[in-house]
Amino acid sequence: MQVFNAFLKISKKTIPMALIYIGLFLVLLTFFVDSSAQNNTFEAERLSVSVIDMDNTEESKALINFISQRHDLVEIENDKDTILDALYYERTDYVLNIQEGYAEKLSNGKTNELFTNYKIPDSYTGVFVDNLVNQYVSTLSAYIAGGNNMSAAITKTETLLSEETAVTVQSFSDNKSGTEDYPIKTAYYFQFMAYIILSVLITILSSVILKINRKEIRSRTNCSCLTVTSQTAQIILGSTVVVAVIWVIFIAAALIMNGGAFTEKFLLALLNSLVFTIISAGIAILIAAVAPKSNVVNVISNIVALGMSFLCGVFVDQSLLGEGVLSASRFLPAYWYVRANNMLSGMSDEVFSINSFMSFVGIEAIFAAALFAIIILINKVKHNAQ
Amino acid sequence: MFLHNLKYEFLQNIRARSLILWLILFPIILGTFFKVAFSGIYETTTVFSTVPVAVVEKGSNENFRQVMESLSEGDDALFETYYSDEESALKLLEEKKVSGILYAVDEQVSITVVSAEGGTSAEGIRRTIIKSFVEQYNANRSIIMDTISHSPEKLNDVVSELSEDMKCNENIPLTNGNHDNMLSYFYNLVAMVALLGSDLGLGIAVSSQGNLSAIGARKCCSPTRKIVSIITSMLGCIAVQTVCIFFSISFLAFVLQVDFGAKLPMVYLAGSVGGVLGVSFGFAIGSVSKLGVNAKGTVTTAFTLVCCFFSGLMIGNMKAVVSTYAPWFNEINPAAVISDSLYCLNFYDDYTRFTQKIITMLVMSVIFMLIGFFLTRRRKYASL
Numbered sequence: 001m002q003v004f005n006a007f008l009k010i011s012k013k014t015i016p017m018a019l020i021y022i023g024l025f026l027v028l029l030t031f032f033v034d035s036s037a038q039n040n041t042f043e044a045e046r047l048s049v050s051v052i053d054m055d056n057t058e059e060s061k062a063l064i065n066f067i068s069q070r071h072d073l074v075e076i077e078n079d080k081d082t083i084l085d086a087l088y089y090e091r092t093d094y095v096l097n098i099q100e101g102y103a104e105k106l107s108n109g110k111t112n113e114l115f116t117n118y119k120i121p122d123s124y125t126g127v128f129v130d131n132l133v134n135q136y137v138s139t140l141s142a143y144i145a146g147g148n149n150m151s152a153a154i155t156k157t158e159t160l161l162s163e164e165t166a167v168t169v170q171s172f173s174d175n176k177s178g179t180e181d182y183p184i185k186t187a188y189y190f191q192f193m194a195y196i197i198l199s200v201l202i203t204i205l206s207s208v209i210l211k212i213n214r215k216e217i218r219s220r221t222n223c224s225c226l227t228v229t230s231q232t233a234q235i236i237l238g239s240t241v242v243v244a245v246i247w248v249i250f251i252a253a254a255l256i257m258n259g260g261a262f263t264e265k266f267l268l269a270l271l272n273s274l275v276f277t278i279i280s281a282g283i284a285i286l287i288a289a290v291a292p293k294s295n296v297v298n299v300i301s302n303i304v305a306l307g308m309s310f311l312c313g314v315f316v317d318q319s320l321l322g323e324g325v326l327s328a329s330r331f332l333p334a335y336w337y338v339r340a341n342n343m344l345s346g347m348s349d350e351v352f353s354i355n356s357f358m359s360f361v362g363i364e365a366i367f368a369a370a371l372f373a374i375i376i377l378i379n380k381v382k383h384n385a386q
Numbered sequence: 387m388f389l390h391n392l393k394y395e396f397l398q399n400i401r402a403r404s405l406i407l408w409l410i411l412f413p414i415i416l417g418t419f420f421k422v423a424f425s426g427i428y429e430t431t432t433v434f435s436t437v438p439v440a441v442v443e444k445g446s447n448e449n450f451r452q453v454m455e456s457l458s459e460g461d462d463a464l465f466e467t468y469y470s471d472e473e474s475a476l477k478l479l480e481e482k483k484v485s486g487i488l489y490a491v492d493e494q495v496s497i498t499v500v501s502a503e504g505g506t507s508a509e510g511i512r513r514t515i516i517k518s519f520v521e522q523y524n525a526n527r528s529i530i531m532d533t534i535s536h537s538p539e540k541l542n543d544v545v546s547e548l549s550e551d552m553k554c555n556e557n558i559p560l561t562n563g564n565h566d567n568m569l570s571y572f573y574n575l576v577a578m579v580a581l582l583g584s585d586l587g588l589g590i591a592v593s594s595q596g597n598l599s600a601i602g603a604r605k606c607c608s609p610t611r612k613i614v615s616i617i618t619s620m621l622g623c624i625a626v627q628t629v630c631i632f633f634s635i636s637f638l639a640f641v642l643q644v645d646f647g648a649k650l651p652m653v654y655l656a657g658s659v660g661g662v663l664g665v666s667f668g669f670a671i672g673s674v675s676k677l678g679v680n681a682k683g684t685v686t687t688a689f690t691l692v693c694c695f696f697s698g699l700m701i702g703n704m705k706a707v708v709s710t711y712a713p714w715f716n717e718i719n720p721a722a723v724i725s726d727s728l729y730c731l732n733f734y735d736d737y738t739r740f741t742q743k744i745i746t747m748l749v750m751s752v753i754f755m756l757i758g759f760f761l762t763r764r765r766k767y768a769s770l
Binding site: 128 | 404405408409411412415416419420422423424425427434464495496497498499511512514515517518519520521522524525526528529532533536537540543544546547548550552553554555556557558559560561567578582585588589679680681683684685686687688691692695699700701703704705706707709710729733734739
């Protein structure tokens with residue numbers, strides 16, 4: 001077990017570095033979870049609208065009140081750059097500027113040039129708020145034309161437009177995103193863990209393996225009586241210990257997030273993440289086997305972890321990625337990990353069934369097996385070459 | 387001496403091919419992934435296209451049909467309408483071919499939409515557009531009924547107000563730039579390439595410290611002044627990093643056809659200054675304390691990732707979240723400053739904000755360089 005012992009010795013030296021890395025990523029993970037969970041529970045129908053009131057009359061205030069019942073009002077400075085930033089970063093969806101003389105024009109029966117607006121051109125949100133404002137003005141001016149005075153017209157408009165049309169909601173599956181035994185936050189935690197575990201393992205594990213593969217150490221090991229298979233097996237065993245420790249740290253954090261409850265779905269998520277962690281370890285070992293230098297590992301780690309995460313729907317929901325992308329990402333393990341996790345939480349349209357969940361995990365296991373077969377093969381070839 | 391050193395710095399950098407190769411491959415591979423993964427997201431989630439609806443009619447609905455037809459015609463049609471029976475309408479809804487079903491029973495209209503769980507926010511808005519259309523239709527209907535029963539002589543005025551084409555709300559275009567918010571991922575990719583230059587900068591510090599590398603030990607015993615040797619290293623690395631940045635931006639702009647706006651030469655400038663920032667940052671971290679090479683590498687990579695994370699590399703609207711809670715952080719986060727400078731180029735017609743960002747980058751670079759200089763000067767080794 002000399003190789004195994006050497007492996008652990010080297011690993012011990014990387015503990016401070018590993019702790020910095022893991023700590024940082026745990027912080028990122030909480031940010032990830034918070035901002036995504038917010039996005040998901042956000043009611044799409046309620047937009048953020050900013051109103052700049054240049055008229056400042058009873059009538060304009062009535063309009064603002066009308067908008068505020070339907071959308072969230074976001075205060076904004078009347079400054080072009082601020083508005084542009086706010087629109088681009090989606091802090092507000094629409095900026096309505098009520099022009100001076102709004103009330104006067106309305107009472108004279110004129111509806112031209114009452115407002116100006118800023119919006120993302122040709123966007124749904126823009127069309128939506130445009131329609132709302134048009135609807136309000138059109139109804140109001142119709143009431144005025146019908147002989148009502150201004151305040152009566154405003155009251156009637158408000159009453160009429162707040163009559164909600166009954167909407168029948170047809171449900172084709174009883175899927176709900178986030179359930180009590182697997183809340184949406186935990187689901188997002190596991191989703192992002194795919195990226196984090198991959199980057200952490202590539203960085204930490206690869207650097208240990210690169211050290212143990214340094215020319216002097218390698219040559220010394222090779223001239224011993226240990227077989228290549230035994231060496232590889234010991235390295236894999238050593239990696240298992242390191243990986244297990246890292247996995248347990250992340251799972252402990254997940255457990256805290258889940259309120260300490262080992263529910264059935266949580267256990268399934270654990271299984272899914274365990275298999276994916278094994279895959280990540282395989283990828284890390286593979287990179288260490290082919291990477292020339294430790295500083296290059298950092299760049300490769302970014303390419304592999306970020307690339308796979310983007311293509312497989314870790315950062316951007318799978319439902320948003322095109323069919324073409326998804327059919328290509330089927331050949332990557334993270335796709336199956338995310339798909340299984342989405343099904344578990346009901347974030348996708350797929351209805352949860354234990355059989356298909358297990359088949360996804362099974363596909364991941366096949367990836368893992370293939371990776372380790374390649375690793376053993378490469379090590380054999382390298383050894384023979386030496 | 388200066389030129390001699392500079393020459394060997396160049397040679398040394400060019401010969402350390404693997405890192406440079408990966409620095410160039412990084413944006414090529416990730417940029418391609420981004421392009422593939424994001425193509426169409428902006429179009430499907432943000433840009434308005436007609437809302438597909440199914441209409442199921444019972445009884446006589448002459449007026450409703452007229453309204454639907456007028457709304458389904460022309461280039462700026464609101465709806466794409468399918469008339470069908472209930473069963474096939476439900477099927478269309480299930481297959482997501484339509485966003486909702488309108489039931490018209492003797493001019494009374496009601497709606498069926500699919501369960502609101504899941505789906506994109508654009509779908510939610512489409513549902514709401516349908517709903518508000520029906521509300522408007524029913525509202526107009528009741529205004530007309532109301533007028534008929536109370537003051538029928540004014541019916542014509544009311545109808546003409548209701549059917550008037552609204553010109554009350556004029557849109558003011560804010561910019562000629564590209565609005566696709568997926569662009570921010572590419573901005574951050576450029577920022578990340580620039581900050582990955584910290585790996586090169588780290589090399590400067592490592593190769594000047596006797597305890598970290600053989601070449602550092604050799605340099606320590608040479609009579610060349612340390613400042614000369616470090617400045618030449620710095621220039622060498624900046625040159626290499628600039629080449630990498632130029633390559634990345636060219637690849638993104640010309641091969642992947644990412645639309646950086648009309649001021650492409652300035653994009654190169656911003657990227658290059660960002661590269662200087664990355665190199666000097668790596669130099670500063672490399673000079674801090676007596677950490678090993680690997681530990682320093684991890685710190686720079688982790689720092690780069692954290693900066694890029696908060697600038698929105700992984701989640702597009704992260705910068706907006708940061709600006710709500712800690713706006714100052716966006717001003718000092720190197721990745722955010724670099725990506726903001728590209729954003730300013732695309733969106734603003736004048737260069738005021740762009741210049742501010744470039745100055746911020748330069749000031750940060752100078753600070754990092756000074757930190758590096760002060761930490762590496764006069765470092766002596768009794769024995770190596």
